[in-house]
Amino acid sequence: MLSAARRRVSNQRSRPETVQERNIRLFTIDTGWNGVVGAGVGTFLTVLMARLGASSLMIGALTSLPALVSMLVSLPASAFIERQHDHVKSTTIYRLAFRLAYVLIAFLPFFTRAHFSLVAVILWGLQAIPMAMATVAWTSVVGAIVPPERRAAINGQRWALLSTVTAVCVGLFGRLLDAPWLPFPLNYQLVFFLSGGAGMIGLFYFDKIVMPVDYAPANPPHLPLHRRVAELLSPMLGCPPFINYLLATLLVRVGMAMPTALYSIFWVRNLQASDTIIGLRTTVGLITTVIGYWWFGRLATRRGHRGILLASSIGLGLYPIMTALAPNQYWLLPAAAVWGLFAGGISISFFEALFETTLPEKRPSFAALNAVFANLAIFVGPLIGSALLDLIGMQGTFYVAGAMHLAGALLCWWMGVGKRLPCPPPAAGGATP
Secondary structure: OHHHHHHHHHHHHHOOOOHHHHHHHHHHHHHHHHHHHHHHHHHHHHHHHHHOOOOHHHHHHHHHHHHHHHHHHHHHHHHHHHOOOOHHHHHHHHHHHHHHHHHHHHHHHHHOOOOHHHHHHHHHHHHHHHHHHHHHHHHHHHHHHOOHHHHHHHHHHHHHHHHHHHHHHHHHHHHHHOOOOOOOOHHHHHHHHHHHHHHHHHHHHHOOOOOOOOOOOOOOOOOOHHHHHHHHHHHHHOOHHHHHHHHHHHHHHHHHHOOHHHHHHHHHHHOOOOHHHHHHHHHHHHHHHHHHHHHHHHHHHHHOOHHHHHHHHHHHOHHHHHHHOOOOHHHHHHHHHHHHHHHHHHHHHHHHHHHHOOOHHHHHHHHHHHHHHHHHHHHHHHHHHHHHHHHHHHHHHHHHHHHHHHHHHHHHHHOOOOOOOOOOOOOOOOOOO
């Protein structure tokens, strides 16, 4: 048995690497570096704002303003990206632009501490423009380099790596923030600089991916604006499975977004949580996310993702409810474990539902409209959460968010989301004026 295993390993090592395998490997390496970014700026920026006395409205604006900008930019961005011949290069250029903000954020306290939160929100709003461009191009790249039959498994493995790297780095960054030899806010600045720089390294690998197909038209016609808008929207509006996916998952997304601005405030002010515990809760959540990605990815490959979508939508609703019931900071750890398990299922099932209802040559446009709905939830959700905070309190808002997950899961079931209904091809002749 050992000799047979050695032969299999030797054969794999000697077998030439295909372009598809090389692309997936580079894509996976880039994902690992993204985990460092999420562990630093992605985890601790709102915590720093809370420690500097930012209001819930200001913390909510950190997600709401970029969401609003993305809603305005995504559809025009998709029309531009669809005409580009190399979507890998487009992704790299625009990711480099918005990741500069991740490094710049580390230097803000040197210039302003009193207005740090306001400047950070403005900077985050501006970086949403290149981020929207990069998102639609990136989605096109993923659809081209990962075959549909392997997509759930590969993305499950890739997101498991992302969660593992993030979990390890969050734990290390949390300890670094609590280190007595690093004064505040220099400790946060160092963490932000390290994580932002890691994102730049990931771009080096992503840029080596070879796009196997060119979706751009050879001689795009020069059409009046109303015709271009019609050609942009008609394939999507003529795809009922895609529209059902957008409408049904919107409620789940709003439930996810509602308490986002309140979590950091609840941890810091209500539970008096330390940075170590905040980092540890993220680590625990991401460890279970690895399990969720691995488990749900295998299930989706064998049995489809519809059941995963419904179960994860309900299960993720337990997280805000458990947070509301937390008697002390240590209760955040089991709550984070529940979040991590079902967050993996949400990512896989939402991603699969998007790709199975989109046309490959029009994927940037479909991805852009999906981004509009996702960012609509991110924009509206925290505003609803802030309004409910004044009416029913923080814990009551968490309960409402959990109920919205259940309502969203029922809507997904009723509208048939995840039944693998393909988008019909566009009619010959294209859009009508």
